[in-house]
Each structure stands twice: as structure tokens, then as C-alpha cells.
Amino acid sequence: MRRSNLLVSRTLAEVAKFIRPGVSTGKLDRVAETFIRDHGAVPGFLGYQGYPKTLCTSLNSQVVHGIPSDKVILKEGDLVSVDCGVVLDGFYGDSAYSFGLDGIGEDVRKLLETTRECLALGIGQAVDGKRTGDIGHAVQQHAEKNGFSVVREMVGHGLGREMHEPPEVPNYGRRGTGPRLRKGMVICIEPMINLGRRQITQEPDGWTIRAADDLPSAHFELAVAIDKEKADVLSTFTYIEEVINKE
Ligand code: MF3
Numbered sequence: 001m002r003r004s005n006l007l008v009s010r011t012l013a014e015v016a017k018f019i020r021p022g023v024s025t026g027k028l029d030r031v032a033e034t035f036i037r038d039h040g041a042v043p044g045f046l047g048y049q050g051y052p053k054t055l056c057t058s059l060n061s062q063v064v065h066g067i068p069s070d071k072v073i074l075k076e077g078d079l080v081s082v083d084c085g086v087v088l089d090g091f092y093g094d095s096a097y098s099f100g101l102d103g104i105g106e107d108v109r110k111l112l113e114t115t116r117e118c119l120a121l122g123i124g125q126a127v128d129g130k131r132t133g134d135i136g137h138a139v140q141q142h143a144e145k146n147g148f149s150v151v152r153e154m155v156g157h158g159l160g161r162e163m164h165e166p167p168e169v170p171n172y173g174r175r176g177t178g179p180r181l182r183k184g185m186v187i188c189i190e191p192m193i194n195l196g197r198r199q200i201t202q203e204p205d206g207w208t209i210r211a212a213d214d215l216p217s218a219h220f221e222l223a224v225a226i227d228k229e230k231a232d233v234l235s236t237f238t239y240i241e242e243v244i245n246k247e
């Protein structure tokens with residue numbers, strides 16, 4: 001599972017090299033699919049419940065599940081969340097990163113930073129004996145303390161031979177509630193945090209989820225293995241950040 005999740009991390013870093021004004025999300029999708037297949041894996045999302053692409057690319061007020069297209073061109077000031085899954089040797093990897101292009105507003109920069117912090121706080125709760133509600137509580141209180149809101153309808157999940165396994169891992173909740181976490185379980189923690197209100201709608205394409213108030217939304221996701229003292233984080237943003245910081 002570490003190998004699958006590191007491949008996702010490296011794929012997102014490869015995609016990061018192409019993220020700039022003028023690139024289409026369709027191009028990003030081709031970069032990802034080629035990279036995944038070149039490394040002996042297959043895209044995890046392609047064909048999942050009929051999903052047509054390798055990546056989900058969600059722009060600005062789109063929360064998740066945006067479909068890459070040659071007609072969607074990134075521009076200055078955009079926020080694009082890129083979600084990627086692979087299957088390598090029978091096991092899934094799944095992670096997401098939200099990129100702010102040059103020119104994003106201070107409010108969006110703060111949203112990205114806070115969502116990253118929410119994920120880190122959630123991971124801090126991913127230890128043997130805790131419950132999913134401990135993760136959700138940590139994420140929710142940090143998001144709301146900063147004036148943002150938590151999407152409720154979509155949640156993190158167990159990961160393994162299937163992309164979505166029990167337990168559900170909500171980004172909201174009460175301490176000491178929900179399924180108990182045990183050493184050896186692998187879960188994806190994936191806060192989806194809105195700048196404005198938490199409500200969402202689905203676009204007519206049947207996939208894309210958007211903030212109902214049309215304000216920006218951010219999404220970061222890592223896969224972690226539950227362990228006794230602290231989570232063993234299986235995917236990483238390090239490769240992405242090496243690319244971003246070189247620019
Ligand atoms: N990556 C999403 C998740 O974390 C799933 C993508 S749904 C798909 O649960 F249909 F696009 F594959």
C-alpha cells in the first residue's frame with residue numbers, strides 16, 4: 001500500500017510540473033495516465049462507476065469530481081484541486097492536492113493553508129484506539145475556527161483492495177464517536193473545506209460537485225496506516241512541493 005500511495009504522490013508531482021496558466025485539465029489527465037501506466041499501474045478512478053478519466057480536476061468553486069477536459073484551461077488566480085488514484089499490484093493509492101496558481105487572493109491562500117492544517121490535525125488523531133469522530137472533530141473545529149465550512153456529504157474512507165472500504169471518515173463529528181481505529185487499518189483522510197457555506201450542488205455532468213454559493217473550495221487527501229503512537233503516512237506531498245518550490 002505504501003508503493004501504491006507513493007506512486008500517486010509521484011504522479012501528482014508529475015502533474016504539478018504542467019500546472020500553469022494556459023494548460024488544459026485534459027492535458028493534465030493525459031500526463032497522469034501515461035505516468036501511471038509507465039510505472040506498471042493502472043488508473044484507479046478510470047471506469048469507477050463509469051467515471052471517464054484518470055484524475056478529478058476541480059476548479060475554484062468545484063469541490064471534487066471535476067472531469068478533466070481539453071476545453072477547461074487554467075488561468076491566473078485559479079485554484080485547482082487534483083485528485084488521483086492508482087491500482088498497483090492489487091492495492092489502491094488515493095491522494096489529492098489543491099494548487100493555487102499565481103494571483104490567487106489572500107482569502108484563497110488562507111483557505112488552502114487551513115485545509116492543509118485540517119488534514120495534519122486529522123492525521124494526528126489517526127492512532128490505534130481513537131475513533132473516526134476524533135478525526136472529524138479535529139478537522140471541523142480547525143476549519144470553523146478559521147471561518148470556513150466543512151462539506152458533509154463526502155467523506156474519507158478505508159483503502160485497500162477496493163478504493164472505498166469501511167470505515168467512513170467524516171470531516172466533522174464528535175470526539176469519542178464512530179468506528180474505532182486499529183493498528184494496520186489504512187484510511188484516507190480528505191478534508192473538503194469551503195470558503196463560504198458548506199452546501200453543495202451537483203453540476204449537470206452528473207459528477208462535478210460544486211459549492212452552492214459558488215465560492216472557492218479546497219481538498220487535500222493523504223492515505224495513512226493506523227499505528228500505535230502515530231499514523232504511518234503512506235502518501236506524501238513532498239514530491240509535489242519539490243516541483244512547486246523550484247518554480
Ligand atoms: N478520490 C475520490 C475519493 O477520495 C474518489 C474519486 S471518485 C471517481 O474518494 F469516480 F472519480 F473515481
Ligand code: CO
Pocket residue numbers: 094095156157188190221
Ligand atoms: Co479518497
